[in-house]
Amino acid sequence: MAESFGDIDPKVDVREDSLEKDQKWTGWHKLEKSLWAENATLTDDDKKLADQLMTDLKDWQKRVGTAEITPTSMANGAKELLDEVATGKVTGEEERYSHTDLVDFNGNVEGAQKAYELLKPVAGKNDAALVKELDQQFADLKKLLDGYRDGDGFKAYDDSIGKDDRKKLSDAVNALGEPLSKLAGAVAK
Amino acid sequence: MPTAAALRTGGDASPAASMGDAVPFHGAHQAGIATAVQDRLHFAAFDVTTTDRAALVKLLQEWTAAAARMTAGHEIGSGAVGENDELPPDDTGEALGLKPSRLTLTFGVGPGLFEKDGKDRFGLKARRPKALIDLPGFPGDNLDPARSGGDLCVQACADDPQVAVHAIRNLARIGMGKVAIRWSQLGFGKTSSTTPDAQTPRNMMGFKDGTRNIAGTDKAALDKHVWVGEKDGPEWMVGGSYLVARRIRMHIETWDRTSLAEQEDIFGRDKAEGAPVGKQRERDEPLLKAMKPDSHVRLAHPDSNNGVTILRRGYSFTDGTDGLGRLDAGLFFIAYQKDVRDGFVPLQTNLARNDALNEYIQHVGSAVFAVPPGVRGAGDWWGKALFA
Ligand code: HEM
Numbered sequence: 001m002a003e004s005f006g007d008i009d010p011k012v013d014v015r016e017d018s019l020e021k022d023q024k025w026t027g028w029h030k031l032e033k034s035l036w037a038e039n040a041t042l043t044d045d046d047k048k049l050a051d052q053l054m055t056d057l058k059d060w061q062k063r064v065g066t067a068e069i070t071p072t073s074m075a076n077g078a079k080e081l082l083d084e085v086a087t088g089k090v091t092g093e094e095e096r097y098s099h100t101d102l103v104d105f106n107g108n109v110e111g112a113q114k115a116y117e118l119l120k121p122v123a124g125k126n127d128a129a130l131v132k133e134l135d136q137q138f139a140d141l142k143k144l145l146d147g148y149r150d151g152d153g154f155k156a157y158d159d160s161i162g163k164d165d166r167k168k169l170s171d172a173v174n175a176l177g178e179p180l181s182k183l184a185g186a187v188a189k
Numbered sequence: 190m191p192t193a194a195a196l197r198t199g200g201d202a203s204p205a206a207s208m209g210d211a212v213p214f215h216g217a218h219q220a221g222i223a224t225a226v227q228d229r230l231h232f233a234a235f236d237v238t239t240t241d242r243a244a245l246v247k248l249l250q251e252w253t254a255a256a257a258r259m260t261a262g263h264e265i266g267s268g269a270v271g272e273n274d275e276l277p278p279d280d281t282g283e284a285l286g287l288k289p290s291r292l293t294l295t296f297g298v299g300p301g302l303f304e305k306d307g308k309d310r311f312g313l314k315a316r317r318p319k320a321l322i323d324l325p326g327f328p329g330d331n332l333d334p335a336r337s338g339g340d341l342c343v344q345a346c347a348d349d350p351q352v353a354v355h356a357i358r359n360l361a362r363i364g365m366g367k368v369a370i371r372w373s374q375l376g377f378g379k380t381s382s383t384t385p386d387a388q389t390p391r392n393m394m395g396f397k398d399g400t401r402n403i404a405g406t407d408k409a410a411l412d413k414h415v416w417v418g419e420k421d422g423p424e425w426m427v428g429g430s431y432l433v434a435r436r437i438r439m440h441i442e443t444w445d446r447t448s449l450a451e452q453e454d455i456f457g458r459d460k461a462e463g464a465p466v467g468k469q470r471e472r473d474e475p476l477l478k479a480m481k482p483d484s485h486v487r488l489a490h491p492d493s494n495n496g497v498t499i500l501r502r503g504y505s506f507t508d509g510t511d512g513l514g515r516l517d518a519g520l521f522f523i524a525y526q527k528d529v530r531d532g533f534v535p536l537q538t539n540l541a542r543n544d545a546l547n548e549y550i551q552h553v554g555s556a557v558f559a560v561p562p563g564v565r566g567a568g569d570w571w572g573k574a575l576f577a
Binding site: 072133137163167171174175176177178179181182184185188 | 238273275276277335362365366367369
């Protein structure tokens, strides 16, 4: 979703090793490193970055409100939210210092599900089997995620979550991702 | 170039297939066993993740339909550039324009399909063949669970690696939500031959491998050692076979520092010609007594094992290097036999205890599967008789 506003994403969501030459490191992941990997304190520079991050996100929020949304773009947005989980969050490489990947994971799944619920009446008319499959796979994935809840949030996605468990999560994401990739086709019919 | 006769497929005595051709998918036996060995392998083991028997059956029907199309060199579903722009294409497309390349897809079911963690997930427990045992441990085994086992398998062999990889990729994609790949292995140089007239390929140790093997055209030997017969049962396996796969890592660096004399002693054959000790030609009958007692060929020969004979169909593999810079290479051993208990198990028991080769190899992955008979025609599908 954020990726459809090309100028904002590199400001708020860039990781240290994907900086281009002379690009200044700003955004969430810089703050993440300061908070979790370094002294757990924010320098004055960091505080300025935090303010900038808020401004950028507010700007983004405004622009999202005015973007044109069609059933197809919404369905594709749901698919992309899950793609992000499949390539990034499930590997634990995104929040490499804070290990809050499961919070984002869950956020993306919920976002995808919201979009899906809005499209479901139309999709169901065109492809009942697809809707049945999606209901099932959303439920299965959410059940699996629920096993990682911890108080209001989620367990840290660190070494305590082993390879086998990560593979189960990855398999469940693929199981949902395949039918979800057919949603746009079903609402465009 | 191998001769036409060398490429003749066995078992079903189908006509000669040259490198790019299609191998018939339907028949009494699955292709990919007696079929003349292709150059490349992609072998995949799957865990069944669904608990819904009907969903599994539907998947096997979809897999069979896709396999029939891919082995014939066709795209699956609505193709690689389907009619609807808003949909991801059914076929992933990387085999577009490539020849069928003698692609064979051979399907098997593992012990976990019948019973897993004490559960009879699909009501199949009573149908588990006695011959489908859980393999025992062997001395020297260092098995990685992440490279072992599996509830289902598909062996994809083709002369073009892209064709084999495309096939597994598309089957895995169709399976998402019902099955998940547990492990898979690419293989590149065939280390066996089921075509005695062809030049015998060499394995990663530099030796000709597959000299003495069951020929794909030797119907009597196949019936005796490979295909499950009516009196062997169970009925759903008649015409099928049992597959053992072992990922065998070679200690390449120490092997390379071993003298030629020792290398040849270890196998009981010379390196250049592949002739047995004391003989001139590769195809000369081995004289076992002339070989060292712990030589591989002497120990593996049927005469040292009460006649035990298996069909070997393995491939070399190299998965780059390990963290220490050593080549992660070896033999992905595949054997077919009528009964694992009279084939791989006694043979490997003997080899694991005595083989001089053990100093240079280690078994790191293992799996066993029951391979049902061939798909007979349009209404048939992989495992139909098992689920009947
Ligand atoms: C990395 C491991 C292995 C290597 C490098 C290897 C290599 C060889 C070579 C070079 C030959 C002689 C040529 C031939 O007749 O094909 C041979 C023969 C044979 N090997 Fe292996 N092999 C390995 C593992 C195994 C295993 C695990 C088994 C079975 C459990 C096995 C069973 C046989 C049999 C049955 C023969 C034919 C013996 C005969 O009838 O003369 N091999 N192998």
